[in-house]
Amino acid sequence: KHHLDLDLGCPELLREVWRVKPRLHVFGHCHCAYGKESVYFDDMQSAYERLMSRPRRGLVWDLVPNASWCDIFSVVVHGVHSVLWKWLMSGPGSNRGSLMVNAAQMYRNTGKVVSRAVVVDM
Numbered sequence: 523k524h525h526l527d528l529d530l531g532c533p534e535l536l537r538e539v540w541r542v543k544p545r546l547h548v549f550g551h552c553h554c555a556y557g558k559e560s561v562y563f564d565d566m567q568s569a570y571e572r573l574m575s576r577p578r579r580g581l582v583w584d585l586v587p588n589a590s591w592c593d594i595f596s597v598v599v600h601g602v603h604s605v606l607w608k609w610l611m612s613g614p615g616s617n618r619g620s621l622m623v624n625a626a627q628m629y630r631n632t633g634k635v636v637s638r639a640v641v642v643d644m
Contacts, residue, residue: 526624566600
């Protein structure tokens with residue numbers, strides 16, 4: 523859910539990915555969301571997924587303070603902290619990451635295979 527799936531993913535599968543924390547997760551049912559994405563099992567990722575799971579309230583109502591604002595603030599704070607930590611420590615960053623790959627090959631629902639293979643170097 524919320525990773526290369528056009529918000530069509532399964533929340534139970536996301537919970538299982540958080541439990542197992544695989545280094546590589548390959549899926550491919552959502553054809554339009556082909557690609558790969560790095561994810562890290564940290565507070566920022568949790569806040570991002572919580573924010574994306576909240577129902578959309580509309581342009582005007584989203585401007586009114588609500589619980590989503592706390593998640594937005596958390597994503598920004600954790601993001602800035604991660605960038606500064608990596609920059610100050612000159613390190614490789616977190617090793618708790620995973621690569622999510624949507625390996626769908628078909629273009630939308632046309633039946634035509636157009637997407638290139640995704641190569642992962644581990």
